[in-house]
Amino acid sequence: MTERLPATPDAIAHAADLLRRGELVAFGTETVYGLGADATNADAVARVFEAKGRPHFNPLIAHYPTAAAAFADVEPSDFARKLAAAFWPGALTMVLPRRADCPVALITGAGLDTLAVRVPSHPAARALLAATGRAVAAPSANRSGRVSPTTAAHVLDGLDGRIAVIIDSGPCPVGVESTVIDLSGSDPVLLRPGGITLEALEAVIGPVQRGAPIVDAHKPLLAPGMLASHYAPNLPVRLNATSVRPDEGLLAFGAALPGAGALFQLSARGDLVEAAAALFDGLRSFDAVAGLSGIAVVPIPQQGLGLAINDRLTRAAAPRGA
Ligand code: TXA
Ligand code: MG
Numbered sequence: 001m002t003e004r005l006p007a008t009p010d011a012i013a014h015a016a017d018l019l020r021r022g023e024l025v026a027f028g029t030e031t032v033y034g035l036g037a038d039a040t041n042a043d044a045v046a047r048v049f050e051a052k053g054r055p056h057f058n059p060l061i062a063h064y065p066t067a068a069a070a071f072a073d074v075e076p077s078d079f080a081r082k083l084a085a086a087f088w089p090g091a092l093t094m095v096l097p098r099r100a101d102c103p104v105a106l107i108t109g110a111g112l113d114t115l116a117v118r119v120p121s122h123p124a125a126r127a128l129l130a131a132t133g134r135a136v137a138a139p140s141a142n143r144s145g146r147v148s149p150t151t152a153a154h155v156l157d158g159l160d161g162r163i164a165v166i167i168d169s170g171p172c173p174v175g176v177e178s179t180v181i182d183l184s185g186s187d188p189v190l191l192r193p194g195g196i197t198l199e200a201l202e203a204v205i206g207p208v209q210r211g212a213p214i215v216d217a218h219k220p221l222l223a224p225g226m227l228a229s230h231y232a233p234n235l236p237v238r239l240n241a242t243s244v245r246p247d248e249g250l251l252a253f254g255a256a257l258p259g260a261g262a263l264f265q266l267s268a269r270g271d272l273v274e275a276a277a278a279l280f281d282g283l284r285s286f287d288a289v290a291g292l293s294g295i296a297v298v299p300i301p302q303q304g305l306g307l308a309i310n311d312r313l314t315r316a317a318a319p320r321g322a
Contacts, residue, residue: 002026002160004152007124007169016131018164019044024051026141026155027128028169029120031091031178031195032148033155034063034138035163036128042105042277045137049107049308050273051162054144056311057276059110060137061093061118061178065129070117073102073135079205080183086204089121091174091195095182108137111280111312114184124169140177141166150175182211233283233295237317241296249286251297260296262289272305279309283316 005011007028015025022044025036035051037044039062049057064070067084074096076084083092095116098104102115109115117135120126129136140148143158152168179194181201189211190198201208235249243257244250250260254270264282266275286295297313300306 002156002163003165004156004168005165007127007167009127011165011167012124012127012131015128015165015167016133019128019132019136020134023164024048024162025128026152026159026163026166027125027138028122028152028167028172029063029125029138030122030172031120031174031176032150032172033141033152033166034125034136035141035155035159036063036136036138038132039063039104039108039135039137042107042281043273045105045107046273046276046305048137048139049276050305051159052139052142052144055307057107057110057279057308058139059112059114059116060108060139061116061180062104062108062135063125063129063138064117064119064135065126067119069135070119073099073104074115074117075099077183079188082204083181083183083201084119087196087200088119089126090119091121091176091178092201093118093178093180093192093194095180095184095191097184104135104137105277106280106284107277108135111283114182116180118178120178122169122172124167128167148177181208232316234287235292235295237283237295237297237313239297239313239317240299242298244296245294247291247293248296249289249292249294251282251295253298253300257296257298261292262286266300272301272303272309275300276305276309279312 019038022041037048067088093116095114098115141155149155150172174195177194179196180192182189182191189209244260246261249262253266264285266278300309
């Protein structure tokens with residue numbers, strides 16, 4: 001059962017406490033309801049993907065109570081500072097490079113070197129973020145493939161029993177998701193139209209390219225090059241390995257195969273949530289090991305979060321473009 005609480009100071013303090021303990025909390029923002037987890041806790045974020053029933057890892061937005069808190073985790077460009085001054089708090093999400101010491105778990109950004117950050121304007125959401133004191137990862141609080149929820153009842157339709165608490169702050173005033181703009185490259189690119197119009201953005205920073213989203217939550221892998229900007233490990237990846245060579249790093253799940261040059265255990269007890277939480281750290285871990293010529297991955301069960309793990313691994317193993 002999910003506890004449904006009106007957005008009182010007591011309920012917000014309780015929800016912040018649950019978030020800090022790794023529980024999932026749905027909460028209203030001015031755009032749509034979010035399914036929140038401590039963004040620095042990889043296991044909690046893995047459970048967000050599980051609760052949404054997403055067949056792949058889409059990068060999530062990290063939410064902050066202030067622009068200063070957001071810009072402590074990512075590197076703001078001049079455009080980002082201007083947009084923050086104009087539209088934060090509000091329905092704008094900016095994709096920016098992670099700082100080297102960014103405490104947000106890699107799974108939150110699906111392993112990317114960038115992170116999407118947003119400072120919502122809804123008072124209940126801001127109070128929750130301030131009380132939590134950590135970045136909160138929050139996709140829209142719907143099951144995968146369903147429309148974004150704008151009332152607590154919508155959230156419970158899809159997620160009742162899958163989350164600890166929902167903070168009911170009434171209907172969302174904007175009712176569409178935030179605008180997502182990528183400011184990590186040399187030119188600003190609109191990734192998702194939303195609550196702040198393109199014209200409003202262009203009035204502040206000049207021309208913005210209309211980009212195809214880097215990652216589309218609702219489409220399967222079409223072409224390997226589609227995720228060109230996605231982080232890929234330096235070494236080639238070999239899937240469904242039943243044996244491993246001494247010049248390979250092994251991504252293990254359950255009992256490890258003998259003979260690998262290096263080992264990263266996704267989950268010794270064969271737990272898919274634990275494996276999802278560790279996946280992006282695991283893929284990166286072998287970059288730092290000298291003398292390896294590839295990464296071998298054992299078969300991962302194609303069920304639950306295994307679908308998302310296998311989707312990501314398939315992308316990592318796809319032939320690289322020039
Ligand atoms: O209004 C909103 O943005 C709501 C509320 C809860 O804040 N959240 C939301 O999250 O709509 P979600 O996960 O449903 O959509 C996030 C979008 C996705 O299209 C995702 O691909 C994109 O943001 N995104 C997130 N991080 C990204 C990144 N590093 N690079 C490119 N796109 C990113
Ligand atoms: Mg969504």
